[in-house]
Amino acid sequence: MxxxxxxxxxxxxxxxxxxxxxxxxxxxxxxxxSSDGYTDVALLWAAGAxxxxxxxxxAFPEPFLDRWDAWFAGWGHExxxxxxxSMVIALGLVKFLGVWxxxxxxxxxxxxxxxxxxxxxxxGQAVRQFKVGAERRTTGHTGVLIYLxxxxxxxxxxxxESIAAKVPAEVWGEAMGDMLAEIRRGRIAEGLAVGIxxxxxxxxxxxxxxxxxxxxxxxRLIEV
Numbered sequence: 001m002x003x004x005x006x007x008x009x010x011x012x013x014x015x016x017x018x019x020x021x022x023x024x025x026x027x028x029x030x031x032x033x034s035s036d037g038y039t040d041v042a043l044l045w046a047a048g049a050x051x052x053x054x055x056x057x058x059a060f061p062e063p064f065l066d067r068w069d070a071w072f073a074g075w076g077h078e079x080x081x082x083x084x085x086s087m088v089i090a091l092g093l094v095k096f097l098g099v100w101x102x103x104x105x106x107x108x109x110x111x112x113x114x115x116x117x118x119x120x121x122x123x124g125q126a127v128r129q130f131k132v133g134a135e136r137r138t139t140g141h142t143g144v145l146i147y148l149x150x151x152x153x154x155x156x157x158x159x160x161e162s163i164a165a166k167v168p169a170e171v172w173g174e175a176m177g178d179m180l181a182e183i184r185r186g187r188i189a190e191g192l193a194v195g196i197x198x199x200x201x202x203x204x205x206x207x208x209x210x211x212x213x214x215x216x217x218x219x220r221l222i223e224v
Contacts, residue, residue, distance in 0.1 A: 003031055003150060008189030009221050015193035016219040019200025024207045025142040025163065026217040027196055028134045031188070032224045034151040035125035038113050042103045045112055050096035054088050064091075110151060118152040125149065126156035129224070134160065134217060142207050143217060146195055148183070155180060157199065166206045175199050192221070 004012075016027050057064055061084070103109045126147035134143035141162040148155045157172040179195030182188075 003033060003223060004189055004221065011189045012192045012196070012221040013219045015196040019196050019203070020215065020219070021209065023142075023200060023203035023209050024140060024213045025144060025200075025203035026134065026215070027199055027203075027219075028130075028143060028145045028217055028222065029192055029196065030126075030129050030133070030145060030147045030222045030224060031192070032125065032129075032147065032149045035118075035149045035154075036121040038109065038117070038121070041113050041117060042100060042109060045103065046096045046100040049099040050092040053095040054092040057088055057091055119154060122147070122149045122152050122154040123156055126158050129222075130158040133222065134158075139216065140207070142203070144199055144203065146179075146192065146199065148179075148188075148192065150188075155183075155195075157195075163203070163207070167202060171202060172199070175202070 012029055016029060019027055064087075103112065126145065126149075129147055130143075130145040134145045141160045143160040144163060145158045146155070147158065155176060157176060159167065159172075175195050175198030178198055179191045182191030182194050
């Protein structure tokens, strides 16, 4: 799914080129639709709903059985142990499938994913993208990845070992704040460009550009 037009991609690439003009650091930008499918979370919600329904039935069977008898079996029906077990299993399966199907409506599915789970998955995917696209791929180990995941509405900045040794993680907070402020207004390309600018300032302070510096990583936006 295209998340940015050509003008936005050009703006981001130009921002990377400009930021790198004053530093030996290399900035990689990744824009993701999402960081995970969260199928396991949906399964947990469905399983939890099924278990809850089965537990409630086991604790208070009479209301369920009376209603079933009134609708289908007749008031004189005597429930056997096998029928009760089948009813519990059927109730659990129906509840599981119902909750699973309801979560196919994407707005609800994303609403039901806990915030800490989203944060952890985004961070994990950012680190994986960094290992593939930036880690130790520069001469001085000076790569930085800016990762933005749209559905989770979260971003991460991951730095190579040489940078992490000099720049504490909290220093990236201002760049993150400036970037997200623009993105919340729907200005994705502009937000990335602002974040890139701020990261470039930090890199230039600690890793100024040398006379023999060459561009080692692509400036273009990577969309996944």
